[in-house]
Amino acid sequence: MGAEAVTSSQGTVDRKKDEQRGKNLSVGSIIDRVSWLANLIASVLILMVALAVCYESGKRYFFNAPTEWVMSLSMLAFTWFPFLSAAYGIKTNRHIACDVFISRAAPRTRALLGVATDLTALLYILGLGVYGYKEFLDAYGLGAMSSGTLRYPLWIVRVIFPIGMLLCLLQMLRKIGLRITTLYDGRLEKNAGAARSAKLMLALYLVNLAVAVWVLSVNMPVGIMVMTLTILLWGVPIAFGLGAVGVFGLLFFHGSISGLYTIPIVAEKTVSHFVLLAIPLFSLGGVILGKSGLGERIYDLSAKWLAWLPGGLGVATCITGGILAAMIGSSTAVTAIVTLVAMKPLLDRGYSKTMVIGTVTGTSLGLIIPPSIGFIVYGFLTDTSVGALFMAGFIPGAMLVAMFSVYVIVTCIITGKYEKMHFSWPQRLRSLKSSFLILLGPIFVLGSIYSGLATPTEAGAILVIYSLFCAIVYKQMTVKDFVDCLMESSAISTMILMIMIGALTMANVVTLLQVPSNLAELIVSAELSTFSLIVILIVFYMILGMFLDGGSITVLTVPVLAPMLSSLGIDTVVFGVVLMMLIETALLTPPVGLNLFTVQGIVDEPLITIIKSTLPFVAILLFATVLCLVFPKLSLWLPSLLMNY
Amino acid sequence: AAAETIKLTFATTLSPKSTIEVAAKRYADIIGEKTDGRIKITHYGGGSLFNAKDLIPALAKNQVNMAVHHVAMVGRRSSVLEFIASFGAQGCWSSFDHYYRFIDQPEVRAIADAEFDKYFNAKLLGMLAYGTSMFASGDKAIKTVEDFKGWKARSSGTAQAALYKALGAVGVEMSAKELYTALQRGTIQGCSTGTSRVRRARLYEVAPYVTIDPTVPFMTFWLVINKDVWNKLSSEDQTLLMEQARAIEAWTREYAAKERQEDIDFIGSKAKIVYDMTSEEKQKLVAVARPAMMAFSKKQLGDKYQLLWDLLDKAK
Ligand code: NA
Numbered sequence: 023m024g025a026e027a028v029t030s031s032q033g034t035v036d037r038k039k040d041e042q043r044g045k046n047l048s049v050g051s052i053i054d055r056v057s058w059l060a061n062l063i064a065s066v067l068i069l070m071v072a073l074a075v076c077y078e079s080g081k082r083y084f085f086n087a088p089t090e091w092v093m094s095l096s097m098l099a100f101t102w103f104p105f106l107s108a109a110y111g112i113k114t115n116r117h118i119a120c121d122v123f124i125s126r127a128a129p130r131t132r133a134l135l136g137v138a139t140d141l142t143a144l145l146y147i148l149g150l151g152v153y154g155y156k157e158f159l160d161a162y163g164l165g166a167m168s169s170g171t172l173r174y175p176l177w178i179v180r181v182i183f184p185i186g187m188l189l190c191l192l193q194m195l196r197k198i199g200l201r202i203t204t205l206y207d208g209r210l211e212k213n214a215g216a217a218r219s220a221k222l223m224l225a226l227y228l229v230n231l232a233v234a235v236w237v238l239s240v241n242m243p244v245g246i247m248v249m250t251l252t253i254l255l256w257g258v259p260i261a262f263g264l265g266a267v268g269v270f271g272l273l274f275f276h277g278s279i280s281g282l283y284t285i286p287i288v289a290e291k292t293v294s295h296f297v298l299l300a301i302p303l304f305s306l307g308g309v310i311l312g313k314s315g316l317g318e319r320i321y322d323l324s325a326k327w328l329a330w331l332p333g334g335l336g337v338a339t340c341i342t343g344g345i346l347a348a349m350i351g352s353s354t355a356v357t358a359i360v361t362l363v364a365m366k367p368l369l370d371r372g373y374s375k376t377m378v379i380g381t382v383t384g385t386s387l388g389l390i391i392p393p394s395i396g397f398i399v400y401g402f403l404t405d406t407s408v409g410a411l412f413m414a415g416f417i418p419g420a421m422l423v424a425m426f427s428v429y430v431i432v433t434c435i436i437t438g439k440y441e442k443m444h445f446s447w448p449q450r451l452r453s454l455k456s457s458f459l460i461l462l463g464p465i466f467v468l469g470s471i472y473s474g475l476a477t478p479t480e481a482g483a484i485l486v487i488y489s490l491f492c493a494i495v496y497k498q499m500t501v502k503d504f505v506d507c508l509m510e511s512s513a514i515s516t517m518i519l520m521i522m523i524g525a526l527t528m529a530n531v532v533t534l535l536q537v538p539s540n541l542a543e544l545i546v547s548a549e550l551s552t553f554s555l556i557v558i559l560i561v562f563y564m565i566l567g568m569f570l571d572g573g574s575i576t577v578l579t580v581p582v583l584a585p586m587l588s589s590l591g592i593d594t595v596v597f598g599v600v601l602m603m604l605i606e607t608a609l610l611t612p613p614v615g616l617n618l619f620t621v622q623g624i625v626d627e628p629l630i631t632i633i634k635s636t637l638p639f640v641a642i643l644l645f646a647t648v649l650c651l652v653f654p655k656l657s658l659w660l661p662s663l664l665m666n667y
Numbered sequence: 668a669a670a671e672t673i674k675l676t677f678a679t680t681l682s683p684k685s686t687i688e689v690a691a692k693r694y695a696d697i698i699g700e701k702t703d704g705r706i707k708i709t710h711y712g713g714g715s716l717f718n719a720k721d722l723i724p725a726l727a728k729n730q731v732n733m734a735v736h737h738v739a740m741v742g743r744r745s746s747v748l749e750f751i752a753s754f755g756a757q758g759c760w761s762s763f764d765h766y767y768r769f770i771d772q773p774e775v776r777a778i779a780d781a782e783f784d785k786y787f788n789a790k791l792l793g794m795l796a797y798g799t800s801m802f803a804s805g806d807k808a809i810k811t812v813e814d815f816k817g818w819k820a821r822s823s824g825t826a827q828a829a830l831y832k833a834l835g836a837v838g839v840e841m842s843a844k845e846l847y848t849a850l851q852r853g854t855i856q857g858c859s860t861g862t863s864r865v866r867r868a869r870l871y872e873v874a875p876y877v878t879i880d881p882t883v884p885f886m887t888f889w890l891v892i893n894k895d896v897w898n899k900l901s902s903e904d905q906t907l908l909m910e911q912a913r914a915i916e917a918w919t920r921e922y923a924a925k926e927r928q929e930d931i932d933f934i935g936s937k938a939k940i941v942y943d944m945t946s947e948e949k950q951k952l953v954a955v956a957r958p959a960m961m962a963f964s965k966k967q968l969g970d971k972y973q974l975l976w977d978l979l980d981k982a983k
């Protein structure tokens with residue numbers, strides 16, 4: 023405990039020092055400013071795309087006159103987006119890493135290991151940059167054109183690979199430089215023991231990496247697995263780490279450095295998918311709504327109408343979570359808002375701390391209730407209609423809200439730890455009036471998808487415009503807040519997109535090695551019962567969920583599992599819903615559980631208290647997962663009713 | 668001494684069990700058998716390795732050694748190959764056999780081979796038969812050339828747009844995946860799309876008036892190998908790969924025809940009408956289409972324009 027306190031205070035000192043140094047060091051601060059500016063440009067591009075896409079859907083719907091330029095230019099902006107903003111992610115440490123083990127090490131060890139893991143990440147950054155540059159030259163020389171109605175030279179797309187990776191390279195070198203100066207500036211423990219253990223850990227990492235390379239040369243599939251574990255568990259940022267595994271795999275499989283051409287091909291494939299444009303759009307809309315006070319209003323509304331029930335405020339919290347999830351595409355964002363708005367009123371009304379923490383943490387259904395960034399990624403990976411997935415998530419999501427609510431009511435009746443409240447009808451109607459505008463949000467967004475007026479991507483654009491409208495009407499946002507929203511949401515989306523590109527590079531090698539088809543044959547030939555299959559799946563995802571975030575889990579496992587779903591007798595859409603439930607569960611399980619960390623960051627309770635409080639909700643989620651696997655109709659009924667899925 | 672084993676990777680991008688996927692697997696197996704496993708081709712089917720679009724640069728850069736390239740993706744880069752694949756001369760084929768006679772001419776093969784060499788860093792092995800199209804319509808059957816006038820239908824690609832314009836139909840660009848919903852809501856009246864898609868996507872439910880499309884014959888998908896890999900093979904191996912590619916080509920023609928007939932029979936049991944145009948109307952359609960397609964291809968084909976149209980006429 024004491025050691026951790028030292029660590030964290032040292033961390034703060036580090037950061038302050040770094041900031042100062044950033045101001046003094048001219049080259050470094052220029053790099054920082056360029057990254058900041060590039061990220062701002064990236065997010066403004068997305069904002070403009072949102073406006074253009076809305077204009078396009080309106081023009082098509084009302085005047086039956088689609089434009090030729092909107093789709094093409096939006097796609098161009100989107101291909102530039104993650105590469106412009108990736109370096110800012112490095113600067114602000116947004117690229118998540120699996121650092122459960124590393125974070126426990128002493129500062130000197132962390133700094134030294136950080137240099138090594140950053141250099142590992144650079145392997146991939148260089149691979150994408152250099153071979154992206156070659157692809158750019160190729161397109162330029164051949165005069166290759168893009169596809170689509172409005173065609174432009176392909177080199178305009180590819181030129182962003184070397185530019186973006188150059189920015190990442192500079193930012194990474196700056197980070198490494200800062201780590202090295204930290205090592206030598208004498209603030210760290212000076213004793214010989216600390217220095218020795220730092221060097222020992224570094225040697226361990228290098229030996230581990232060497233062993234992984236050796237295994238790769240003996241047996242590639244096993245080697246890929248060993249290398250993935252090595253690189254992730256030693257704390258290389260996931261996006262670049264998976265890419266680095268891909269680099270090693272491609273080199274070994276093709277037996278030549280020209281195997282790295284796959285990296286820019288995969289990157290281009292990923293960012294030229296229209297449906298993925300929905301990720302930055304939903305993310306921007308969600309961040310703006312969160313900052314314009316929607317959480318408070320929705321909570322006020324549900325509380326006024328439900329507080330008369332036993333455990334009514336708890337139920338109101340569950341409902342608030344559900345309504346927010348119907349506008350926000352990520353789970354962690356919903357959890358953060360619910361915790362901020364519902365925590366205090368619940369504690370004030372005598373609800374037990376366990377119940378309160380459990381409810382605010384557990385009611386995160388952002389990925390199951392549409393819109394969902396998870397479904398967008400899954401739909402892209404499995405070539406499934408994102409619209410169908412969105413519809414499929416609705417009933418299971420509503421079912422979970424109901425199950426959570428029943429649990430809250432029953433527990434509150436048993437423990438008696440709650441306080442009923444009564445509000446008059448004028449009060450209720452006033453709360454309805456004040457949140458009416460926000461309630462229209464899900465109706466607009468989901469309605470436009472369900473009625474077929476808009477594709478999920480266009481719905482994302484509608485959400486952005488709608489959130490801007492709410493922000494203006496409720497007057498809760500300053501210009502600075504707005505810029506923060508832009509910067510934050512683009513950093514979040516880029517992190518997801520970069521993880522996808524890295525993981526897909528690795529997935530290319532895994533496919534070359536025929537791992538999915540061999541695995542499927544193995545499982546099918548083992549003739550497991552449906553029940554044992556379900557158990558294996560759940561255990562498998564629970565284990566992954568202990569160490570990885572939802573996005574990484576999806577991109578790592580779906581390309582391997584999706585091809586075998588049909589032989590296992592599981593529908594692709596149903597599996598998508600089940601996967602989102604398992605990921606929501608993973609977000610609630612230690613040691614890596616983003617939602618746990620989010621709540622801990624707000625309530626300042628020990629992690630163990632939060633984990634214990636959340637357990638009943640984890641159990642309900644797992645129960646619902648089994649229900650969805652056993653009764654596919656729960657997911658499939660709505661898509662089959664509305665869109666002939 | 669025993670010759671060295673050659674390992675090749677081979678990617679395709681169509682739906683499992685379709686003619687091309689079955690043919691690709693078969694080709695890989697036959698080559699393995701004929702060489703007693705000396706040449707081992709690993710087939711990655713169904714777009715598991717690259718999708719249709721990425722496969723073009725991936726093969727050119729030898730990230731995969733062999734591929735079946737998609738008619739539309741190839742057509743985008745080479746108008747000559749779009750023409751040879753039948754798509755750039757829509758409505759100009761008097762029968763399926765006319766098209767096969769056209770592509771079986773050595774001159775046509777030589778032109779296609781040179782295009783793959785120039786733009787795709789690839790050697791052409793074979794021209795696989797994919798399948799045919801039909802017109803599916805929601806509110807009326809297309810029986811005569813007159814019926815196309817004002818018909819609002821999904822078109823795909825610039826060549827088809829030119830044909831629609833000549834027929835007086837209104838072409839709307841949209842993704843094939845949106846067809847069902849668009850037909851259901853009346854966004855479009857109909858579409859020209861693959862016979863197997865009409866069946867598998869149950870388009871006959873929302874577009875029950877089906878006309879067998881005489882304008883698009885069995886389109887060609889391209890069986891190719893990376894040029895550097897090809898050049899490293901011994902001449903015996905090259906001959907074997909080439910001969911077996913021609914054999915599999917013949918096999919796809921039979922298999923695709925059988926599959927097409929099954930699809931048409933199935934659709935016939937579900938749709939309101941499966942109409943086959945009279946030969947008189949078919950000739951009328953060619954008469955309207957031909958000048959339009961010639962005008963369309965004039966700029967695109969450049970110096971190959973006259974040669975290709977002559978070869979098309981020679982095959983009649
Ligand atoms: Na959501």
Ligand code: NA
Pocket residue numbers: 567568569570607608609610611612613614615616
């Ligand atoms: Na977890």
